[in-house]
Amino acid sequence: MFNYPRGLSRIPTEKSTSSLLTKVPKRAVSTDRNKKSVAFGKRGMNFEAEINATNEYYLSHGLAVIHKKPTPIQIVKVDYPQRSRAKITEAYFRQASTTDYSGVYKGHYIDFEAKETQQKTVFPLKNFHEHQIVHMSNVLAQDGIAFVLLHFATINETYLLPSSHLITFYREKQGLKSIPIHYIRDKGYKIETNQIPRIPYLEIVNKLCEVH
Amino acid sequence: MFNYPRGLSRIPTEKSTSSLLTKVPKRAVSTDRNKKSVAFGKRGMNFEAEINATNEYYLSHGLAVIHKKPTPIQIVKVDYPQRSRAKITEAYFRQASTTDYSGVYKGHYIDFEAKETQQKTVFPLKNFHEHQIVHMSNVLAQDGIAFVLLHFATINETYLLPSSHLITFYREKQGLKSIPIHYIRDKGYKIETNQIPRIPYLEIVNKLCEVH
Numbered sequence: 001m002f003n004y005p006r007g008l009s010r011i012p013t014e015k016s017t018s019s020l021l022t023k024v025p026k027r028a029v030s031t032d033r034n035k036k037s038v039a040f041g042k043r044g045m046n047f048e049a050e051i052n053a054t055n056e057y058y059l060s061h062g063l064a065v066i067h068k069k070p071t072p073i074q075i076v077k078v079d080y081p082q083r084s085r086a087k088i089t090e091a092y093f094r095q096a097s098t099t100d101y102s103g104v105y106k107g108h109y110i111d112f113e114a115k116e117t118q119q120k121t122v123f124p125l126k127n128f129h130e131h132q133i134v135h136m137s138n139v140l141a142q143d144g145i146a147f148v149l150l151h152f153a154t155i156n157e158t159y160l161l162p163s164s165h166l167i168t169f170y171r172e173k174q175g176l177k178s179i180p181i182h183y184i185r186d187k188g189y190k191i192e193t194n195q196i197p198r199i200p201y202l203e204i205v206n207k208l209c210e211v212h
Numbered sequence: 213m214f215n216y217p218r219g220l221s222r223i224p225t226e227k228s229t230s231s232l233l234t235k236v237p238k239r240a241v242s243t244d245r246n247k248k249s250v251a252f253g254k255r256g257m258n259f260e261a262e263i264n265a266t267n268e269y270y271l272s273h274g275l276a277v278i279h280k281k282p283t284p285i286q287i288v289k290v291d292y293p294q295r296s297r298a299k300i301t302e303a304y305f306r307q308a309s310t311t312d313y314s315g316v317y318k319g320h321y322i323d324f325e326a327k328e329t330q331q332k333t334v335f336p337l338k339n340f341h342e343h344q345i346v347h348m349s350n351v352l353a354q355d356g357i358a359f360v361l362l363h364f365a366t367i368n369e370t371y372l373l374p375s376s377h378l379i380t381f382y383r384e385k386q387g388l389k390s391i392p393i394h395y396i397r398d399k400g401y402k403i404e405t406n407q408i409p410r411i412p413y414l415e416i417v418n419k420l421c422e423v424h
């Protein structure tokens with residue numbers, strides 16, 4: 001398996017606000033959960049990288065099998081040089097038609113999208129595309145577990161919001177451009193990130209499965 | 213959402229035997245299942261396209277939500293021209309670390325890989341990579357439904373083989389380079405493809421879920 005060049009991560013999608021590849025510092029690992037250095041180290045690591053690290057932890061501990069889907073790419077030109085591997089010479093980022101993460105936990109289908117914002121009191125709805133909302137509705141109709149992980153980077157708070165509540169808000173409050181944080185606090189679950197694994201969302205998923 | 217250029221499909225992976233993009237004829241649609249023209253038209257359509265069409269059918273009929281994961285690409289160089297979207301100018305096909313298809317059916321996590329061969333009596337094991345076998349084992353350990361869809365193109369027969377049997381064969385018969393078709397017929401389920409949807413694998417998955 002190949003990896004992205006060292007230090008590069010977070011491929012921008014077509015409509016992404018980040019138009020450059022972002023440097024991801026190495027994960028700061030500490031077992032002392034109270035030290036300020038942990039929170040500080042964590043702040044430098046991007047949210048997606050934290051989730052990926054969490055998923056690796058879950059996988060290696062036999063707790064869940066959840067992967068990030070590859071970034072969809074529209075391939076236009078490919079060279080086939082003799083004696084060496086095919087080289088893509090023209091391609092573009094495509095918008096994902098589903099969500100970023102999916103997998104299985106104790107037989108349950110798990111499906112989620114992870115997003116972060118610099119806002120402090122609202123989560124902009126422009127982060128979600130109509131086809132992602134449709135996909136989440138389809139997953140719920142098949143009795144899958146669907147949610148979004150929302151990270152407020154500035155205030156360093158992370159929430160799990162079940163997709164049902166996101167869909168309701170998205171459908172009913174079409175006029176609004178953002179979800180107020182109080183709606184997320186009310187309908188969602190706060191994830192305490194100050195530990196290993198980084199974003200222990202499975203604890204909440206476990207509750208959702210019980211209700212399920 | 214963008215699509216591949218018209219008529220292009222089946223992006224070759226690094227170790228794929230097909231080193232060129234393959235033309236996919238339009239799907240021949242007929243409601244008469246006995247006419248030879250159906251089988252003939254079908255023969256021209258590649259296996260992966262048939263599965264994708266089947267998944268579209270399942271999705272649009274509210275029967276299951278199963279998607280093909282995007283082809284993993286290693287991105288090396290990206291141009292950011294002003295006033296136009298990011299252009300990838302150097303990239304390579306990566307080997308997939310999981311399987312091609314996953315999704316949800318009545319709450320169950322579904323995970324499979326689709327492969328075809330020109331062989332008539334055996335299915336070459338080189339079609340499966342060690343990390344895919346590991347992934348399938350992980351999925352089974354989490355009580356997911358995992359299988360492979362095997363298409364013998366020359367004799368036009370398609371089988372669903374539960375991953376447990378593939379894994380057993382792969383692990384125990386390391387010396388052998390292929391799975392004999394009688395093993396697949398014995399441990400797997402034949403899929404009758406002469407109908408719409410093309411590859412009605414959900415009927416067999418339904419049986420597997422009941423046993424589950």
Ligand SMILES: [Mg+2]
Pocket residue numbers: 100113114
């Ligand atoms: Mg995303």
Ligand SMILES: [Mg+2]
Pocket residue numbers: 312325326
């Ligand atoms: Mg494949």
